[in-house]
Amino acid sequence: MSEQTPRIVVLGGGYAGVLAANRLRRHPELDITLVNPRPQFVERIRLHQLTVGNDDATQAYDDMLGDGIRLVVDEATDIDRAARRVRLGSGATLDYDYLIYAVGSTGAVPTAVPGVAEFGYPLSEYEQAQRLAARLQEVPVIAPVVVVGGGLTGVETAAELAETGRPVTLVTDRLTPSLADSGRRSVAKTLRKLGVNLVEGVTVARVDAHSVELSHGTTVASAVTVWTAGFGVPGLAAASGLSTDALGRLLTDETLTSVDDGRIIAAGDAAAPSGLPLRMSCAAAMPLGAQAAHTVLARVAGEEPAPISLAFAGQCISLGRKFGTMQLLHTDDSPRRAYVGGRTAAGIKELICSATVWALRREARKPGSYFWVKGNWRAARLAASPQPVPAP
Template sequence: MTTTLLRLLCARSGDATLDYGTLLGDGIELVVGSATLIDASRTSRAAGVGPCPGLRLLRLYAVGSTGATLSSVPAGAACALPLAEFQDAAWLRAKLEELPHDAPVTVVVGGGLTGIETAVELAERGRAVTLVCGRTPAPAFSAAGRCYIATWLSRHGVAVLAGVSVSEVRQDAVILDDGSADGPAGGAVRPSALTIWAAGFGVPDLAVASGLRTDPLGRLLTNETLTIVDDDRVVAAGDAAARSGRPLRMSGYAAGPLGAQAADTVLSRIAGTRPAVLDLAFSGACVSLGRHAAVRQLARKDDTAVNVYIRRSGRRSPCSSTPPSSG
């Protein structure tokens, strides 16, 4: 499940779930539980389910990502709500419905694509939204792409506070800091009836708890075939994998190809053939700007932006002389 779908659920713009019966093929058994350990006997254990001996031959580790922890921000974990999992989005949706429509500003903390998409969905629903960014919205985009996004946000009433951080979260406000004692945002109090935290990613601690080798964030270390370095019977994919210690950008964009690569590795191992090495190139990133606009930023293979972007919108952009794209 991607954060793009979660913010639709949060803002009542769409749904975020599909029945597993529409996804799983014949002969696949679904076991629902919370994984607690991958032990030395090569048997996975799940809370409420117990050992899963059918997983002894080959296992695919694809636990995904979570929101970043808020322990470094005073009262952050208690007063700011994340948007990283289905339960988070459902809770946020319920909290928003409790607020008067003209309630004090809802603050979305995080200038990445999750923060931008959440802010614009709420703005299109008529909410007063402030987007707080440590740098600038969409910092990985080209200058022209960032300009287009900033213009869209301004035209649709999203207040953007760039170059500031949140030093404290309260029940009804956030405390901002621009890094200087006398700066315009230094210690400023921003009213917020609901604070949504969309800054950064983390991963579940299952790999660390199982004693497997990980990178500093907790992602399983794998080789170029996505086989983990500790146990050749475990293949890892998605946000929770760090291929050769060089993890790809955490994103739904990478999850699909990595899942296909992991499946090919598993099938090769079953067939007794040598798995292929990963050969994945990024071509850019996409950001949705509500129901009627979007930006596709093009990039080099190493995921660095080039000065070309494609937009879908009914307006001409002041950042480019190129007419709006219909694709």
């Protein structure tokens, strides 16, 4: 490392990147730069609310980033490992001593399904949510809407739209696969109460401007088709010659350090520690962001970084503004039988959303204040679903 003040570049200003940048301030003499393509923090867990206009899903970085953190509104296009330099879309470059790779995830739109790219409205990024919101303003409230995908994003979006009075059909091969049967039944019951037409056990064969064709041949009318089936990650790591998993997540050891480069540390949705990536969620992103910072701080101090430690407790789903389902979890993120439903779960979900922003702001004011449930996630995951894991 150079003898100058250590330079840390954080790529990505989401839950993991912001937490990591703020926690790095526990070291009083670091040069910290956060690179993000947008000038504001996006609350991705509220994007479904943005589509119906009951939340703007953004926060100003002014009080989300601690003093001394430099925000660069730009997008990284290349990581030059040999020179320890990041090239940006604007043509500018940033030199680093350590790089935190927290670029997050994005929606995966399948090219194999005709019409999706042209007529589908994905919902995993801020600009996509804005585009969907604009489209919904163009069509009458009585116009049919089809939501494709029965994961958490699809379910929350379908419920939010139905609560506004829109006729909504939710199409999925399987509803909420991450939940236990009890939690799944709770979600299905509430969706039907809101008027959502559930079509399960099918996939989509084709999308056009006015309908969705299903795999068994049925056609469903659709003025707006929302596509929430699947997530991907930006291709920056692979394009820069770094080892990734099949989805493109950066392969790391259990300290979140790249298997190719000890000066690159990953966090959040774009990290695959020990070949066992965690669920793409802010519940995993924020602890990973904090622990990525700990790895950097240890290396700057000449110490050996500790392996990551975290455990899961619950997975909360909003079903409109009045209802919700909270699935209780084992520490490895697998579902327990127990769940909390109804208005109580809705209140818990709103509390979690608000507390998440509060925790990031508090970390900005007092680095080290954020805490999370710790545990041996790897052992628990392997015990629940044994599989070969590459050596770190």
